[in-house]
Amino acid sequence: MAAPPGQPMETTGAAIATTVGSLKDDNIEDILLRLPSAASLARAALSSRRWRRVASCPDFLRRFRERRPSSPVLGLFVSQADLGQLPVFHPSASVRSDPDLSAAARGGDFLLTRLEHDPAWRLRDCRNGRLLLCRGDFLSVYDPVSHQHVAVCRPPNEPLPPTGTSPSVSLICANLDTRNSTVA
Numbered sequence: 001m002a003a004p005p006g007q008p009m010e011t012t013g014a015a016i017a018t019t020v021g022s023l024k025d026d027n028i029e030d031i032l033l034r035l036p037s038a039a040s041l042a043r044a045a046l047s048s049r050r051w052r053r054v055a056s057c058p059d060f061l062r063r064f065r066e067r068r069p070s071s072p073v074l075g076l077f078v079s080q081a082d083l084g085q086l087p088v089f090h091p092s093a094s095v096r097s098d099p100d101l102s103a104a105a106r107g108g109d110f111l112l113t114r115l116e117h118d119p120a121w122r123l124r125d126c127r128n129g130r131l132l133l134c135r136g137d138f139l140s141v142y143d144p145v146s147h148q149h150v151a152v153c154r155p156p157n158e159p160l161p162p163t164g165t166s167p168s169v170s171l172i173c174a175n176l177d178t179r180n181s182t183v184a
Helices: 025-033 038-045 049-055 058-067 093-097 099-107
Strands: 075-078 088-091 122-127 130-135 138-143 148-152
Touching: 025 038, 025 049, 025 058, 038 049, 038 099, 049 058, 093 099
Parallel strands: none
Antiparallel strands: 075 088, 122 130, 130 138, 138 148
């Protein structure tokens, strides 16, 4: 029987509160898939480690990309080896005007702080947001959005050509989705 207006309904059990933390990963995926852009996804993923983990799952990313085939341009890196400095990030005009892109750029490490401001790092290649860097004989792949920094083994007995020569070192990444490999 309904309670009279202005009086609370009688409950038989304790009320169950639903919080963001109580959502299952499937619920989070459903929320993220409804976001209007990749910039909005990046901004939402920065809210917590759990949301970042869900948003970076290869199956989720495949479904998200199927719905939105193009990615926004955050900016570009400019490298001048003769100045002895790290590559410098120049944000695109859309980063300045779109609050979601701006938040994604602020959440990333586009100042390359994980490289400890070592000016010996040289930019060799850049594909799909990942940077191929070298320092002497050491190679490294760095993703400024996820802050992942991975050392790459240099081919044995093959010195790297000097920075600024014709491109001879390229970055290739395999997508974790086994149905698709991409040059990244």
